[in-house]
Amino acid sequence: METAESTHPLVIFGEHDDRTVAQMQRCMDYGSAVQGVLCADGHLGYAQPVGGVIAYEGHVSISGVGFDIGCGNLAARTDLPYAAIKDRREPIMRDIARKISFGLGRVNKERVEHPLFDSPLWADAGIGDLKQIARNQLGTVGSGNHYIDLFEDEAGQVWIGVHFGSRGLGHQTASRFMKAAGGEDGMEVAPALVEDGSELGERYVAGMRIAGEYAYAGREWVVEQVRQILGAEVTESVHNHHNYAWRERHGGRDFWVVRKGATPAFPGQKGFVGGSMGDDAVIIEGVDGPRSAESLYSTVHGAGRLFSRSQARKTFQRSAMDAWLSERDILLHGADLDESPMAYRRLGDVLAFHGDTIRILHRLRPVLVMMAGRNERDPYKD
Known part of the structure; x- marks a missing residue:
């Protein structure tokens, strides 16, 4: 961990290219930024790095929350041993693909009703006209790095893991x-x-809140459909946003803490952090300590890209990606080279930089990975 020169304290975990650090430093020079953190999985993003965390005294950053408001992860441990489904993964994958929509602008084949559509936040934000697209897409996954995975933990139990956000609404x-x-x-x-408390600021926060509720509802609906397909019961759930702005208290002061691709990790708080499609994911828990406070109780949200999507498509071969997965006995539905495991850092390496701010509760080995296919594009990915 190092502290970089900036207008305000900026704590950097891990190793980053100069453009990413400069982008984070630039963000710290605007508005009422008080403290910043760049997590070890960070990389260049739109206006603010992915993996960047900023505490503002009187502002909320639309750029920091990003276009996929409320993007996050949900992991659910089941009562099902992996041995019971190992030889049924192909039909399970087909059943999930029939039930859940992936890809560009896809709408759910099944209309999903939810109390959030009656929330006053739609009117508060002035986005009531977006309800229809939101209704149509609730429970769809999208494309990019969004997924439905099945995992095996260290005790041989099956976990369901999903990663996506608020889709077209967000x-x-x-x-x-x-x-x-x-x-x-x-x-x-x-x-x-x-500005916090301004008319525009109040409307944005209302819109962010309803998009966050929508993202939560979508992930919960998808996990429930997969649970039913498996014929399992859920025994534990870990659910978190990693693109959002939270009202938090740090050092006796109240801030808007904007996390763009970063997982909240307060002492005792659990989080689900995925690797690439070919690496283990983890369930983590925040721990207390000076470094935890300096990190604004934040940690990585994934392994972090080394190659952009276009670079990955030009650099890697499908045969190498398939071999990586085959060696690890991981079944894959969809995906393209932009999501190749080789395009990402190794999750264990980035977690090590945050080692004394979190502890790992479970390691989850992927056994089935489902993503949008090569020809399915989606502007609503993070």
């Missing part, structure tokens, strides 16, 4: 407020901020 909500706040497109631009 993207359109973020786009509207980004424009209203005068935000610019691109990587090396100033972050779009709204």
Whole structure:
């Protein structure tokens, strides 16, 4: 861990390229930023690095929350031993693919009703016209690095893991407020901020909250469908956003803490952190200590990219990706080279940089990975 030169304290975990560090330092120079953290899985993002965490005294960063508001992970431990499904993975995969939609603009084949559609937050945010697309897409996964996985833990039990966010609702909500706040497109631009308590700020926070509730509801619905397909019962769940702004108290002061691709890890708080499609995931728990406080009680949300999507497609071969998975006995549905395990850091390496701020409760070995296919594109990925 190191502290970089910036207008305000910036704590950096791990090793990063100069552009990513410069982008994070630039974010710290705007608005009421007080403290920042760059997690070990960080990389260049739109206006703010993925893996970047910033505490603001009087602002919320639309750029920091990002376009996939409420993107996050849900892991559910089941009462099912892996031995009971090992030879049934192919039909299970087909059943999941029939039930759950992946890819660009896909709508759910089954209409999902949910109390969140009656929330006053839609009117508070002024986004009631987005309810229809939200209804249509609730419970869909999208593409990019979003997935449904089955895992085996160290005790031989099956876990269901999902990763996705608020789909078209989040993207359109973020786009509207980004424009209203005068935000610019691109990587090396100033972050779009709204002032806490302002009319625009209040409307954005309402929109962020409903998109976050929507993302939670979607992940819960998908896990429930997979649970039914498996014929299992859930014995434990770990659920967290990693693209969101939280109202938190640090050092006796109240802040908006904006995490863009970072997992909250307060003492005793559990989180689900995925690796690449070919690496173990983990269930972590935050621990107390000086470094934990300096990290704003935040940790990695994944392994972190080494290659951009376009670079990965040009660099890696499908045969090498398939061999990686075959050696580890991982069945794959969909995906493309942009999600190849070789395009990512190794999760164990990035977790090591955060070692005294978290502890690992479970290691989860992927046994079935489902993602959108090569020809399925989605603008609503994180």
